Amino acid sequence: MNRGDQFVIDSIKMDLYRVFHASADLNKPFPTQYVNTFLNNAYQDFEKLKNIGRYGEFQKQIKQLTQKSYSFLEDPRERLRWSEDVLTIRARM
Secondary structure, eight states: OOHHHHHHHHHHHHHHHHHHHHHSOTTSOOOHHHHHHHHHHHHHHGGGOSOOTTHHHHHHHHHHHHHSOGGGGGSHHHHHHHHHHHHHHHHHO
16 A cells, blocks of 8 residues: 555544544534535545555445434434444544
8 A cells, every 4th residue: 555545544534533523422413514524525535545445345334324314313322323333434444
């Protein structure tokens, strides 16, 4: 893996961390627009990788997270589970 690809992967991981940090704070309302922005940034950054290889699976998982309706996130447990899914993708990268 070259330096450029590593930079892109680090950028994706940072976007996912921002999503996790914002969505896991139960004292604030769910920041839908903020979360959508950074999930879309992470998804689009995968296109910058020259050899996507095993990262294609993570791209699909991020797409699934963006396609979910956020209405179920009113329940604190569901919101934390969703946030943990984001953090799990980040950690596996």
